[in-house]
Amino acid sequence: MSEPLINQPQQLPFIQLIDVKKTYGSGATEFLALKGIDLSIYAGEFVAIMGPSGSGKSTAMNILGCLDSPKHGQYLFKGAHVEDLTRDQRARLRRRYLGFVFQGFNLLARTTAQENVELPLLYRGDDAKKRQIAASKALAAVGLTGWEHHTPAELSGGQQQRVAIARAIVTEPAVLLADEPTGNLDTQRSHEIMALLVALNRDQGITVLMVTHELDMAAYAHRIVTFVDGKIAKDELNEHPTMPTTMSTDTTEVI
Ligand code: ADP
DSSP states (O other): OBOOOOOOTTSOOSEEEEEEEEEESOGGGOEEEEEEEEEEEOTTOEEEEEOOTTSSHHHHHHHHTTSSOOSEEEEEETTEEGGGSOHHHHHHHHHHHEEEEETTOOOOTTSOHHHHHHHHHHHHTOOHHHHHHHHHHHHHHTTOTTOTTOOGGGSOHHHHHHHHHHHHHTTOOSEEEEESTTTTSOHHHHHHHHHHHHHHHHHHOOEEEEEOSOHHHHTTSSEEEEEETTEEEEEEEOSSOOOOOSOTTOOOOOO
């Protein structure tokens, strides 16, 4: 690993945080969770965010995901100042450009895989036919063709996370924000999910930002950013990212 090189200086960062600070609480209980973050992410990168619990990773991800805004500093998304956008404008940016994957899958329980994946399109106002085609395509991309009509209870953890990833990519986001996507999975399923994220990054050009505690999952990323105590302590290129060995579209797993 070495210091990140900006090898395409003519390319502008897709996402840029400049001296971003975030506090929680106020007065005597005010707590500075981010103490001045500078981070530039370029289109097509696969970045892992690591660091101990409480170091500010989720706070930074919430800001990057336009779910929260910084108290101080600038957040530029494709050159636009996110901190100046209204709540509605931020929501639109989120719907148009971002996909989210969480540790806990967050699927609707009594709803089929297909319907879960269609949900963001329903919110967007797409008609039934368009939703059905796009959701089938997204489920195929995560290796779940044939599982469309199963509910989460009928799927393994790995398959549920695939449905969640299909739901995140069905809107064709430019950036996928994944917060501990393998945190609830066993080792084999974790590597399968990583293979899928690598494929989405490599084949579809989706920029991936992933928080993880696990070094062997971070090792798939091309760049590893480490948070310590509300600051970026390290920002390194991973010159030899792990190459997936499992089939990213393996659907043979037994529940
Ligand atoms: P990480 O994701 O690295 O575990 P977080 O971003 O969740 O870290 O938290 C950073 C710090 O901010 C922690 O000390 C945490 O206790 C604090 N914090 C996070 N969310 C809140 C909140 N809603 N109110 C008060 N403090 C918070």
